[in-house]
Amino acid sequence: MIEVKNLYKSFGENDVLKGLYLTVEERKATVVIGRSGIGKSVLLRCISGLLRPDSGEIFIDGDDITKASRAKLLKIRSKIGMLFQEGALFDSLTVFENVAFPLAYHQLYSEVEIERKVMKYLEIVEMEKFVDAYPGELSGGMRRKVAIARAMILEPKYLFYDEPTSGLDPYSSAVVEIMIKKLQSELNITSLIVTHDIELTRFIADYIALLENGKITAMESRDMAFTEDSLVYEHFIKRRERIRAENGY
């Protein structure tokens, strides 16, 4: 379980996170929604230990990563896989090398074993035909799928997704969504997804948290969130209608 308590993070004058609380339940998909620039990526980077918060606590299975030594941090991080915004595949490596990278670098397995594992995960994301392609030759959706395979290869307990469908057409979005759902149900992953894609949220979320003004202002189960009187609904769906109405449309 992940518990974030009273998290603060600012960049100079720009206070991004201002006393944020969040709980991520095991084997569930928690979706944090919020508009662009609100601090969704900053939150993920704090939780994965890539960014040190100014204050607050982040417990991952009971260990506070904000106070962990480097060795401890590496150990906690090994439980985490992350799909970065746009995928963040290594441009100079092929699809196969990208996915094999964490295994090969740490020399955890024999070559035969690595190949077997890489192919297994590339098959899960249906990218096994593109082993020799470079990321530059793939579409946005394909890159996202390869990045999911790379995030999965170390078999993490937690998988974080930073806007997994942003910039994708509806068809590619659907394919990526299904991939996330499949991992969720078949491999029992605990997922934390940040996005502003309301369709994605509706499809995969077990819990929905609303990030506003540096805080989580509402946390609701999916069944609740999409009813008329929920906070998430109010802020994310009705707001659009209200803004339209205000402008006379």
Added chain:
Amino acid sequence: MPVKKNEAANEWLYAGKSIIFMYGSFSYWLFKDMFPYRQLGEQFIRTMLEGFATIMVGAVVQGLFLAWLGGYYGDRFGAYIWIGTATTFSIFRETSVLMAGILFAARVGTAFTVEIGSMSMSGQLDALRLMAVEPTQHIVIPRVLASVITLPILKAFSDGLAIFSTMVFLKMWFGVSFPIFLEHAFEFLKPSIITLSLIKAGIMGFFVALNACGLGYYFTGGAVELGKTTTKSTVINFLYVMIIDLIFGIIVELTGWGTV
């Protein structure tokens, strides 16, 4: 958008900090567990290929101006027999290494800044960290060490080509034959001059690469900022090359290692 005065100052301050932090990070990670041999090999080949053509063109340009200057003064003072001495001496001691250093900074250094900066921008450095791979170790150290080896080698090629092209142009323009040029060309050249200039090239390679990598490594922002950072990489490294050259000049004078 008007540029605020202290905004530019802050950018330079940040660039300075990036470089200092990189010196720290580099020294820390250099002696930690895994040494990236394979990446070092890859970067050696890459820096050689990237730097070669540019630095060789630089060598020919040196030949052009040394031949012109040498020929002109040789003509005026009737001192043709000393042209070879003067040009080889200046090539080995100063011009070749200066030219190679500056061109290396422009060609390879800026490439490092852009490459690592865009890796940072697209999250690739974070992806490495999350896989428990330290980017300084995996990305920076191989580039820096490769440059320490590459620049002296390219400088040595540059020496040869610069001398050869000086000879060719002198013959073309002033009719100075090869034997006349070569008669006294290497007379005063001490091994210590050559050794020192090679060491100087290695040190230039080291700092050029390290500065360029540091600027990319700590880079934040978008495409516009990356452009500005790349400009800073070029300017800072040109200055470094000049200053390293100056410091060596002083050492050489004080110790007498490189003087005739």
